[in-house]
Amino acid sequence: MENLVFILLSLLAVLGGLGTVSMRNPVHSVLCLLLTMLCLAGHYILLQAPFMAAVQIIVYAGAIIILFLFVIVLLNLRDDVLKRRTLPMGRLYYIPAGLAVMLVLTGLFRAGSNWISGGPAPEGTIEALGMELFTKWVYPFELTGVLLLAAMVGAVAMTRRDKEEG
């Protein structure tokens, strides 16, 4: 049963990933990314980490995907712009991508028959997570906070216009 859910979620996630890179319309592309993110949240639930799942949905589906949508919708890309979209020497990019796929596949085959279940994870409670985060990892946690704040201030400063201009 669990394996069935896992395989279904993984298939959907891979499908979403493929859609993300292959869709012509950027909005459809973003939605495929959303599908992948939701499936990953499902994986977290299978791994007994409901908190991570909820955070995954809040952060990715709730914030990042919506931000992407805002940007894409506001850019108002027309069809002729979208058709011209090719990278220089596009074929060359297949090589690292193919290598990465081969690496993952090799890993899968080497892991043998029990590749699906990595064994049960210890059940993660929010209390345990909080204790870890705010005792053992408090410095990295606070530093990350400061880093994010700096990024936010930077973004505001960059978009800010002086009064005379505005």
Add this chain to the structure above:
Amino acid sequence: MKAAWITTALLALHSLSAARDWTQPTLAERAAEAAGRSPWESAFWIGLGLAGTLAAMTLLGLSLVYAERKIAARFQCRLGPTRVGWRGTLQTLADTFKLISKADLVPRDADRLLFFTAPWLVVSGMLLALVNIPASPLLFVVDLNIGLLFISAVGALSVLGILLGGWASNNKWSLLGSMRAGAQIISYELSLTLSLLVIVLFTGSLSLGEIVQSQQEGWWLWRGHLPAMVAFLVFVIASTAELNRTPFDLAEGESELTAGFHTEYSGLRFALFYLAEFLNMFIAAGLAATLFLGGWMPLHIAGLQTFNRVMDFIPPLVWFGLKTGGLIFVFMWLRWTFPRLRIDQLLKLEWRFLLPLSMVNLLVAALVLLLGVYGKGGPA
């Protein structure tokens, strides 16, 4: 299977009498417990939960729309619907049939797939939140240990539905409406979540069941002192904005945007948007009742033994209904009293006033908790 039926009947009777024992397994817990014994019994509980949620959704949708029309009419010195059924009670049912039987128009240049999925995204976000609301110890489908977090997570689906609906319609009004709705919901989500966190801080739990249990001694609105009251006010204001209701209904400001993100929607799909809007109001009110007003816990006043006994005899479902209904009335009252804000006023209110206020409030709540002054005073 027979046992399941008998227990349901007994539990229904039990819920009518005064339930002193508040700890009842939720439907999901019953299903999980029965899964090992007999898959049929497990399926029965799951089916009961699903059917109950859908029935509740329909019933609430119909009655909330009716209540809104009647209350709006009273505020404007009108009578509201009077013709269909007793005092117009069947008016919304008739309107539903009308909506379903209407021609289903899709704009020629719409993104058909997204146009069709958007309303369902909104409705599924709403349904996922609805199953978490504890209406009574028995009418409680799922009690997730991350309940509150889950509710704010699935709220994202509704925002996505609104954004996509507006974009897929390929109409400037729809797009503008959905952008406004998106910006507004994301902004007010911040102070909404911060006000929820105050209660999480006091309770030490994200599970809605445990939050209700923690209020046996007294509602958080009183027991949490000033921070809880401020959080309650912030919650009501922010959720009015989240619901896109007046004075924050810029997303569908008729005078400028026709009908906002659902301008192009007709028939059943419009009905879905409309239903989700009203049920989200119910969810917001139910959440506020659960967090701040003790959920289905009866009102107790310390020292008044007889009064407390009498209050205990009122079933939990009635308590929940009264509290939620009262809050829904407040939402409707606000809607028909205040004029609409401008978009800049709306965003200023959130970012310059509500957000700093709720951040300071959270800090004060943490201080109150650390100094150990909570739990005294007020009705206990």
